């Protein structure tokens with residue numbers, strides 16, 4: 696991104712676990728930082744490291760070139776942005792608060808109406824990972840702002856633009872989290888099953904983790920067939936996959952650990 700510039704002045708609203716980590720990364724990157732949090736005491740550590748504190752959210756929104764929000768939810772974001780529409784005109788806002796795609800699109804419409812340049816973001820990291828090599832953040836919305844502030848965004852982790860649809864970052868974020876939760880459900884179920892043979896979750900973890908890691912390399916192989924089912928010849932057809940899941944389900948029933956999990960897989964997973 697050749698035309699990235701360093702922001703002159705950045706505000707972060709929301710200093711919970713994630714917002715504080717983002718603010719720390721911006722300070723470490725040498726930016727002028729204003730912070731605001733509903734509970735003011737959470738700003739103290741950042742102020743001692745050079746951040747300025749705003750007395751109100753309206754003040755934080757009005758002083759910076761770039762405003763980053765990391766609040767609890769969509770309702771809290773709207774609560775603080777909407778009254779400040781006039782002050783935000785011409786500024787750039789990045790909302791890193793988790794939202795649904797429709798909530799992100801609705802905020803995008805609001806921003807366009809008030810001439811605010813908006814990007815929505817999905818953080819693929821926990822707070823301790825911010826600024827580290829494994830963190831990445833998905834962005835969607837105003838593409839020009841992504842280019843403009845790319846140098847700032849890279850302070851949080853790899854910055855990835857996924858489209859101008861305001862809902863795209865949220866959709867990718869939630870899709871990835873859906874995959875993660877499915878994996879954890881599989882591990883929990885597997886742990887119940889091996890315990891009936893005297894095994895432990897700890898031992899299962901050492902075996903399941905490398906196997907699943909190897910399996911994820913096959914996503915790229917399956918992806919073209921999901922994008923274009925007409926031309927796809929699966930490695931395992933739907934009957935084979937159904938048979939395999941049926942056997943696992945039978946083992947769960949036999950061991951008295953059956954849950955809805957494998958029934959759901961049977962209903963949703965075609966051949967792979």
Ligand code: FVH
Nearest residue numbers: 709710711712713714733734766767771792793818821822
């Ligand atoms: N923590 C994580 O691992 C995940 C990673 C992926 C992205 N999420 C999302 O980030 C948003 C913030 O998460 P967080 O972990 O920082 O959450 P908390 O530590 O609970 O802090 C919440 C902050 O929101 C403030 N807040 C809540 N309601 C309001 C409101 N009505 N007006 C103003 N601020 C509000 C709260 O303030 P306070 O309780 O300290 O006064 C915190 O600053 C979230 O969307 C995750 O899904 C994090």
